[in-house]
Amino acid sequence: MKATPVRLRTDSADFEAAFRDRLHWSAETDVAIEQRVADILADVQARGDAAVLEYTRRFDGLQADSMAGLELSQDELKAAFETIPTAQREALEAAAARVRRYHEAQRKASGESWSYRDEDGTLLGQKVTPLDRVGIYVPGGKAAYPSSVLMNAIPARVAGVGEIIMVVPTPQGARNPLVLAAAHVAGVTRAFTLGGAQAVAALAYGTATVPKVDKITGPGNAYVASAKKRVFGTVGIDMIAGPSEILVLADGSTPPDWVAMDLFSQAEHDELAQSILLSPDAAYIDAVQAAIDRLLPTMPRAEIIAKSLTGRGALILTRDMEEACAISNRIAPEHLEVSSREPHRWEPLLRHAGAIFLGAYTSESLGDYCAGPNHVLPTSGTARFSSPLGVYDFQKRSSLIEVSEAGAQTLGKIAAELAYGEGLQAHARAAEMRIKP
Known part of the structure; x- marks a missing residue:
């Protein structure tokens, strides 16, 4: 059994088309x-x-x-x-x-x-x-x-x-x-x-x-x-969740076996899960692929992993880590690992992700179970505009307004002027009745 994520290079003429094709996933329900x-x-x-x-x-x-x-x-x-x-x-x-x-x-x-x-x-x-x-x-x-x-x-x-x-x-x-x-x-x-x-x-x-x-x-x-x-x-x-995703930004300093297993950790969920590696080091990408080939037969869910990596996985060679960060922002992944010697150097460049895991020792699986932050995360690019599940999802906010007598003199004139402009006379009169003659 083989798992063959697509190999892409950002400096290739056909990169954009191939990249969009690999990311495409329809959320439309049957x-x-x-x-x-x-x-x-x-x-x-x-x-x-x-x-x-x-x-x-x-x-x-x-x-x-x-x-x-x-x-x-x-x-x-x-x-x-x-x-x-x-x-x-x-x-x-x-x-x-x-x-x-x-x-x-x-x-x-x-x-x-x-x-x-x-x-x-x-x-x-x-x-x-x-x-x-x-x-x-x-x-x-x-x-x-x-x-x-x-x-x-x-x-x-x-x-x-x-x-x-x-x-x-x-x-x-x-x-x-x-x-x-x-x-x-x-x-x-x-x-x-x-x-x-x-x-x-x-x-x-x-x-x-x-x-x-x-x-x-x-x-x-x-x-x-x-x-x-x-x-x-x-x-x-909370949200409409799509297939699970992991994106690994790697500078080549993390053991390839660790990164391969991190890619497996999402691929084993189901065949539609997506695992992507972005790295500027071609030799390192080769080493990760070799680790995938070596470790896959040891996995109980090898068949699911193989289908996921082959159908939706990608190993992408970038020009540098800055470009890798830019591509990551386009993807807006659910889980984003910054597997680097200097994770805090790259973190300020990363704007869109459900959760960001900094450093080689921070495997995504720790976040799934026990690190502390919530593992219910936006998928399918929705991290561009939504957030992890949190306390705020179980609260609501009510505005408090208590206008003083002095405040009514000022605010009433402003409100009345705008209300007349909108043609809402009752709004205007309600504000004016509280203004002292």
Whole structure:
């Protein structure tokens, strides 16, 4: 089995065309999926729990006579935590502590209310309040993701969200103890063994059993992504996630085996994941390809890695590191590793990325599990205008305005003038009534 990422050179005449072709990925959902999701959403909205039970039996093979059979109690979550191996318990608690500490710092930096009074005594400010109830979707089909529980639930808890409702599919009733243990550690309020579009619908619209939430976060398959897109507006959502991505900027100083394995770390997610290396050192690119060839047969998910690297991977020779940084900004990757002797030299040039990993020892996988920052990141170039999941996603801001009597004399004249200009006489008169004759 071979993995052959495309080899590109920025000084080639056909680079731009080949580069665009390699980056292209359509986020359009299959029309049949869109229609099926629309039908499921409408059915759950109309029939509630009965529809949810029916789809859970059909798609997950999970038989339950009532919704009570699909809800996990706090005792069950705690029991899962107590029965997993000690090493897993300690790893969960250590990761949770780091994720919690990071998001607490994030809340202090950007999530506090503030106000001030101007010279006439008018108070102006911003009131930051948490959402009342959120839903977190945890994938549970091809693999189990306890790390996703931590990354979604902990910032919500730090933000002060009152209730966190977790949904996780359990095909054929198979429950992953580590996922349940993570829910216990992260402070999940209620948990249901639901998945797919029906779980999104239950969270968005509410049923007799599943409470309606204010926002839904967390990744899922094409059905989940389509459902989240359709319910946006009824509830908030975090983002529509595409395939996972990693971009490595390398000056040739990092062991090639390390970089090859970092490329594997995203390629093993699925065949559509994208792994790209940018380097000005041709010999180093050859060494990384040799490491790929040598290490691939040792990987349990070798077939997926090979398809991902061959179909969407790229090894790109650049003129220099400055050009590599410029190309990285065009890509705006989900994960960006700066594998260099001088990572802080290049970091100021990097404007667009979901997360930036500085230095050879900072593997992307550490960010996925336990470094502290959130691993729910923008994909498919959306890092140009969006941010990682954070405390701010579980808060909202209200403006505070308290105009003093003196302030009304000044502001009233300004507002009235502009209101008359817009033809809104009632606006103008409301302001003028507060002006002393």
